[in-house]
């Protein structure tokens with residue numbers, strides 16, 4: 001795939017001539033599946049899905065994406081819902097190692113990008129420590145996919161000179177431990193992953209640290225999919241937006257002037273839109 005034909009030819013001839021009894025070592029690919037829409041898979045991700053012997057996938061990976069995988073690939077769900085870990089992280093890592101040692105082409109398929117809040121770094125460390133060849137294929141991270149779907153630039157010469165991705169997930173269910181003062185800066189887009197449950201605390205902290213209560217926000221649920229929901233409003237109403245909009249996740253909280261540019265329903269219009277739909 002890298003275009004190195006000479007080495008590829010040599011490796012192929014070597015593989016053909018190797019005695020059958022010699023055990024082949026496998027490989028693990030950490031692959032980003034993108035934010036949901038299968039059309040946002042990279043060409044390389046698609047090629048790897050079609051060559052994989054074993055696929056270990058997360059909750060955020062849709063059936064539509066899995067349906068693009070090689071028909072006879074072994075598919076293993078290792079996803080976790082918040083605080084209910086289906087398969088513990090160490091066990092996922094051990095399975096990757098074991099399947100690779102057995103000679104398989106293993107694809108570890110993750111929502112978005114493997115290296116953005118995806119524990120891809122931990123898995124890569126474990127694979128390296130075990131001496132397993134491992135490669136990473138990037139994916140469209142949720143913030144980038146959702147911004148495109150919503151028609152909302154994450155940076156803008158007039159409105160945002162920086163963008164920051166943070167996790168709203170907090171240990172022990174407390175408030176996320178972040179540098180709120182820096183995050184409240186103007187001319188800055190803040191994208192919160194895993195922040196739905198903490199929407200009130202996040203807006204409170206930002207306002208406490210100097211952000212204007214009228215700063216535009218957009219909450220984007222299941223972005224890029226058929227079930228996408230985008231609700232807009234002001235920072236002081238962030239928690240209200242989440243509740244009134246029935247936002248369960250996966251969703252992003254986008255905070256900053258660019259959020260006003262998102263296509264979507266305003267909080268004030270929400271009731272009227274729902275009445276019309278009913």
Ligand code: SAH
Nearest residue numbers: 112113118141142193194222223250251252
């Ligand atoms: N590695 C992933 C993020 C995993 S963390 C990536 O790069 O996108 C999981 C969080 O990602 C969710 O809680 C949600 O905040 C966000 N997310 C993932 N897919 C999303 C989508 N389609 N729409 C909105 N948010 C999404």
